[in-house]
Amino acid sequence: MKSTVLNILLTGGSGYIGSHTAVALTDAGHRIFIFDNYCNSSAETIHKIQAITAQPITVVRGDIRDTALLQQTLETHQIDAVIHFAGLKAVGESAVIPLDYYANNVQGTISLLQAMQAASHAPRALVFSSSATVYGDPQYLPIDEAHPTHATNPYGRTKLHIEEILADLARSDASWQIACLRYFNPVGAHASGLIGENPNGLPNNLMPFVAQVAIGKLKQLKVFGDDYDTPDGTGVRDYIHVLDLAEGHLAALNYLGSHAGMHTFNLGTGRGYSVLEMIRAFEAASGRTVPFTIAPRRPGDIASCYASTALASKALKWNASRDLKAMCESSWKFQQNVMQSVPSTTEQA
Ligand code: NAD
Ligand code: UFG
Secondary structure: OOOOOOEEEEEOOOOHHHHHHHHHHHHOOOEEEEEEOOOOOOHHHHHHHHHHHOOOOEEEEOOOOOHHHHHHHHHHOOOOEEEEOOOOOOHHHHHHOHHHHHHHHHHHHHHHHHHHHHOOOOOOEEEEEEEHHHHOOOOOOOEOOOOOOOOOOHHHHHHHHHHHHHHHHHHHOOOOEEEEEEEOEEEOOOOOOOOOOOOOOOOOOHHHHHHHHHOOOEOOEEEEOOOOOOOOOOOEEOEEEHHHHHHHHHHHHHHHOOOOEEEEEEEOOOOOEEHHHHHHHHHHHHOOOOOEEEEOOOOOOOOEEOEOOHHHHHHHOOOOOOOHHHHHHHHHHHHHHHHHHOOOOOEOO
């Protein structure tokens, strides 16, 4: 990477984390290009990003498995760095259609790497969206980057395979600059309330489910288990504000400017909250009640998971700064906007 203002391609940039990162990078003065096939997002998000940043964004609609289109995009826009968000991410679905997950996530990543390798100006800086899911059931807490990895589902295995491919690539050619970011639990939304997490159908994850119960779209939350070995018996996770996460990508890109090779970082807060604590925080932020029942444990869930943030703090000089209140308030504001723009339907939880 040569210049201070970078041309950055975001695969999957129209999605939840990509859209917030697009805003953070634009705010930092970089030029953003988005490559997305909208399989889990829409062009509407692009308009919202542009409304927030007041900057035009170039979008290429395409599948990351289209290597030729990716190469053409990299060359046409003289892309300096790629942040690779594009992928399928539903754990349960990945056990039902594993081949789709391997094709989209693993084959898609290989296609991207081949396009970067073939591009005439040879961009070599890559930030990859990995996940804390690669740690499996934690052997110790907080989880640092040296913790053994173990995937418990096909989605997690795609992340592990990709991490291994990236490590092999970096070993084979010292010019690659790769940051592998293991996200903990991203939640919240941009303060404008324009962009956020709006999953199709019934949400898999806690925060969007809680938000939809609070607004009355869903009747009640099921708390999956209250007999874990945690202070109140419910699962504990490291929830991180998506804007902190977005800024972590900026920090990683800056780091890559002076560090070749492959580097792996946790992006979390280092603090865990239980499901019951999340419900209470959301109730306080929204002024609404979140009815819930205790349900059996969800298969594959773990008791507690939170990050050691020491490495990211030291190397990237990045720390999450937004608190749980900010996470819940922004998520609530976004949820209210979504309900205003879409006719409401009531589903049974
Ligand atoms: P998202 O589904 O909102 O965004 C992913 C984007 O990628 C979508 O816009 C989708 O249309 C696009 N996409 C998917 N496959 C594509 C393909 N083949 N070609 C082009 N575009 C494609 O998901 P997100 O929450 O923003 O997650 C982004 C990345 O972070 C994913 O790789 C995910 O696995 C990873 N991650 C997410 C979480 C989380 O809890 N949200 C946690 C850890 C890691
Ligand atoms: N939970 C409920 N009810 C729900 C949904 C979730 O009680 O309706 C509980 C879960 O049992 C867990 C906690 O809320 O204790 C968080 O669950 P999420 O589904 O929101 O998040 P997970 O930690 O299970 O997994 C998420 C992503 C994974 C990713 C992981 C770490 O779904 O893909 O964070 O980044 F790998």
